[in-house]
Amino acid sequence: MNRTQNRTFNFSAGPAALPTEVLIQAQAELLDYQGTGISIMEMSHRGKIFMALAAEVEHDFRELMAIPPNYKVLFLQGGGKGEFSFIPLNLLRGKNQAEYVNTGLWSTGAIKEATKYCEVTTIASSEDRNFTYVPDVSGWKPSKDAAFRHICTNETVHGVEYFSIPEFDDGVPLVADMSSHILSRPMDVSKFGCIYAGAQKNIGPSGLTMVIVREDLLGHPHAMTPSVFDYTQQAKHDWMLNTPPTFAVYLAGLTFKWLKQNGGVEAMGKVNAAKAKQIYQTIDHSNGFYRNDVAVADRSQMNVVFFLRDEQHNAAFLAGAESAGLVGLKGHKAVGGLRASIYNAVSPEAVEALVLYMRAFAAKLA
Numbered sequence: 297m298n299r300t301q302n303r304t305f306n307f308s309a310g311p312a313a314l315p316t317e318v319l320i321q322a323q324a325e326l327l328d329y330q331g332t333g334i335s336i337m338e339m340s341h342r343g344k345i346f347m348a349l350a351a352e353v354e355h356d357f358r359e360l361m362a363i364p365p366n367y368k369v370l371f372l373q374g375g376g377k378g379e380f381s382f383i384p385l386n387l388l389r390g391k392n393q394a395e396y397v398n399t400g401l402w403s404t405g406a407i408k409e410a411t412k413y414c415e416v417t418t419i420a421s422s423e424d425r426n427f428t429y430v431p432d433v434s435g436w437k438p439s440k441d442a443a444f445r446h447i448c449t450n451e452t453v454h455g456v457e458y459f460s461i462p463e464f465d466d467g468v469p470l471v472a473d474m475s476s477h478i479l480s481r482p483m484d485v486s487k488f489g490c491i492y493a494g495a496q497k498n499i500g501p502s503g504l505t506m507v508i509v510r511e512d513l514l515g516h517p518h519a520m521t522p523s524v525f526d527y528t529q530q531a532k533h534d535w536m537l538n539t540p541p542t543f544a545v546y547l548a549g550l551t552f553k554w555l556k557q558n559g560g561v562e563a564m565g566k567v568n569a570a571k572a573k574q575i576y577q578t579i580d581h582s583n584g585f586y587r588n589d590v591a592v593a594d595r596s597q598m599n600v601v602f603f604l605r606d607e608q609h610n611a612a613f614l615a616g617a618e619s620a621g622l623v624g625l626k627g628h629k630a631v632g633g634l635r636a637s638i639y640n641a642v643s644p645e646a647v648e649a650l651v652l653y654m655r656a657f658a659a660k661l662a
């Protein structure tokens with residue numbers, strides 16, 4: 297087992313693993329950021345040094361995601377759940393209807409929050425089969441009167457991911473919660489009106505939320521929108537209307553550099569697909585010892601949810617995993633079982649170690 301710096305293999309769903317190289321650099325710069333004699337989190341966000349850093353972080357993020365110039369990028373606070381409110385507040389634009397697709401716990405949360413602000417129509421749902429698939433787009437019932445159409449493109453808890461982007465020709469902007477798979481593979485930003493993501497799954501520490509929003513959707517926030525969560529105002533002020541979470545922005549920036557050095561989202565997507573395939577194959581070839589219930593085409597590349605045939609062995613599985621240096625594998629309480637979150641920073645070596653452990657555990661109990 298080849299473990300960098302004696303770091304434990306971390307399969308936590310979030311906050312989640314960060315690249316070891318990123319943490320080492322942050323550690324090296326912690327007391328003295330680039331000869332200033334102070335740390336990055338101790339200086340003004342309006343000073344020359346942080347302003348330059350912020351511009352570079354945004355630039356790298358734009359480059360990695362190939363974000364077209366007619367989109368604003370905002371680095372805000374409030375988390376994914378905060379966005380469940382800020383999306384309707386900013387994007388209803390005087391309308392009273394929004395459409396949501398319900399594919400799991402996070403879509404459900406987004407719907408619940410949105411109903412405070414407008415009439416919500418759930419135009420498709422996979423609740424009938426315990427959120428184990430993405431409903432076929434041909435069965436969705438969209439209306440051109442909706443202010444926006446919301447999807448969660450990777451359901452972190454249920455382990456379901458969209459591998460194609462639903463498209464309708466009705467001009468209704470598509471909004472996506474990409475919290476748990478942003479930057480995991482190439483995504484065509486131009487197909488969306490707005491994308492948001494909390495950083496703590498696949499990018500950096502908690503406390504930072506990214507919003508990518510098409511410029512033509514700005515300018516009509518609900519009058520009650522708090523200024524710091526008003527996309528229009530934040531865009532006008534280069535997301536510095538208030539103090540941004542400076543250390544989180546800095547760490548996200550280090551992760552962006554790390555991604556660029558490792559071939560960007562294209563390369564990352566290939567590695568992530570291979571990692572996921574290895575675990576799903578282990579599950580599928582276990583003669584039913586392990587089980588994954590998600591439709592094969594919709595299986596998440598980031599969050600692999602699985603169950604033991606005999607669930608009374610869950611505790612033994614987790615304890616044995618921990619002894620083998622594998623942590624964070626307990627399933628979310630909403631679905632139970634086990635879950636391996638294999639974000640960008642989870643190395644192929646970590647996945648290899650997990651798969652070896654899974655096979656050994658199955659062999660021992662067979």
Ligand SMILES: *Cc1c(COP(=O)(O)O)cnc(C)c1O
Nearest residue numbers: 375376377378402452475476494
């Ligand atoms: C984690 C998560 C959230 C919630 O994020 P918070 O930052 O805790 O509010 C929302 N959506 C998805 C898809 C998530 O994975």
